[in-house]
Amino acid sequence: METKAILQQHIAKTAVLTEEEFDYFYSHFKPLSFKKGQTIISAGDKVNCEYFVISGCLKAFFINDEIKMYILQFAMPTWWTSDYSALYNQTEATINVDCITDAEVLCLSNEDREKLCKEYHQVEHFFRWRTNKGYIASQKRLLSFMNNNVKARYEELLALYPQLYNLVPKHLIAAYLGVSRETLSRLYNS
Amino acid sequence: METKAILQQHIAKTAVLTEEEFDYFYSHFKPLSFKKGQTIISAGDKVNCEYFVISGCLKAFFINDEIKMYILQFAMPTWWTSDYSALYNQTEATINVDCITDAEVLCLSNEDREKLCKEYHQVEHFFRWRTNKGYIASQKRLLSFMNNNVKARYEELLALYPQLYNLVPKHLIAAYLGVSRETLSRLYNS
DNA sequence: TGGGTTACGTGACCTACATCACATTCTTTT
DNA sequence: AAAAGAATGTGATGTAGGTCACGTAACCCA
Numbered sequence: 001m002e003t004k005a006i007l008q009q010h011i012a013k014t015a016v017l018t019e020e021e022f023d024y025f026y027s028h029f030k031p032l033s034f035k036k037g038q039t040i041i042s043a044g045d046k047v048n049c050e051y052f053v054i055s056g057c058l059k060a061f062f063i064n065d066e067i068k069m070y071i072l073q074f075a076m077p078t079w080w081t082s083d084y085s086a087l088y089n090q091t092e093a094t095i096n097v098d099c100i101t102d103a104e105v106l107c108l109s110n111e112d113r114e115k116l117c118k119e120y121h122q123v124e125h126f127f128r129w130r131t132n133k134g135y136i137a138s139q140k141r142l143l144s145f146m147n148n149n150v151k152a153r154y155e156e157l158l159a160l161y162p163q164l165y166n167l168v169p170k171h172l173i174a175a176y177l178g179v180s181r182e183t184l185s186r187l188y189n190s
Numbered sequence: 191m192e193t194k195a196i197l198q199q200h201i202a203k204t205a206v207l208t209e210e211e212f213d214y215f216y217s218h219f220k221p222l223s224f225k226k227g228q229t230i231i232s233a234g235d236k237v238n239c240e241y242f243v244i245s246g247c248l249k250a251f252f253i254n255d256e257i258k259m260y261i262l263q264f265a266m267p268t269w270w271t272s273d274y275s276a277l278y279n280q281t282e283a284t285i286n287v288d289c290i291t292d293a294e295v296l297c298l299s300n301e302d303r304e305k306l307c308k309e310y311h312q313v314e315h316f317f318r319w320r321t322n323k324g325y326i327a328s329q330k331r332l333l334s335f336m337n338n339n340v341k342a343r344y345e346e347l348l349a350l351y352p353q354l355y356n357l358v359p360k361h362l363i364a365a366y367l368g369v370s371r372e373t374l375s376r377l378y379n380s
Numbered sequence: 381t382g383g384g385t386t387a388c389g390t391g392a393c394c395t396a397c398a399t400c401a402c403a404t405t406c407t408t409t410t
Numbered sequence: 411a412a413a414a415g416a417a418t419g420t421g422a423t424g425t426a427g428g429t430c431a432c433g434t435a436a437c438c439c440a
Binding site: 064072084085088117119125131134135139140142145147184 | 315
């Protein structure tokens, strides 16, 4: 499917826009292509955009003491990602975003999002629902962290995103689960 | 300050409503009073409302295996709480909400929120921002969970909400930090 | 005002997971 | 196809925090 159609279908699930309205909406997105391993946002950067994934897989992660990595989110097609704290508060990024595979994304600036939200009630509606879903998912993950051990969290993750098992290296899955790669390795070899 | 004025001031930070618009908006909220220890939402309930805290302190929590409690959120004045997953997906509650102290809240039904969002672009704008802040806070807490040990999380919590130390019993703070009360006790006696 | 419940402190012991170290395989790159 | 670099497996050992057990102090409320 074409880039534009992917976004259109995604939006149509929660917002009603005419063809012309969507064209206008779409005209604010900038398509970008990245190679595996390329960086999209580095900690310390000024963050000006959020990203809608068309193809490939990104990760949003935090690096602690320049040593340990914790993955906040894997971003797959039709997912949105950015350092939202930095984006909304206009502060420096503390989160990094880079490409696990080659990827195509659509980039939307903070100003354009706010402008579009203002111009179209339906766009504001869409972004409210999108954020809402993110919030609920985040709360759920928080609970899982408190309540479940590593094994349960691992199984939960693979049940939710079976494609991850083959797509991303195991040490990244460990970094998402908040566990050492050694522990994860021992886990599924038993 | 009066109940109505508290909500009005809160909304005014992100949305512009005329006096008449706000009156109409406010007419959808139902004021409720609760005593310390009273339950607002129990796991298994049908959830139909979200709650805006006027005074007092609530907790939103999850009970695991009918034994361990994990606190997702303390809700203080001007905070919103509910089981949002159950509320938006119209499923049974998995989260409980009850009162740590006597409390006054304003109750808004799911249908009324959606109606108001539809009727007033500014209301939709307000709820988008509110959820956005919640999402960012939730992501931050998730990171803290992965990155920090109990001591650091405890200090972070008290730095953010100093009033909690005197307001809520220590075992509830432990339940928020996702740690046993014994460990927390040993922590600040050293 | 006293008896029962809830909150809190502390010792002894246990366990899940981290860390370090090194071996093995798989994947790029040239 | 060889060399270098990632990714993975696995043993030995350390440790933060959990669990159990018991004691004391604080707070209801009848």
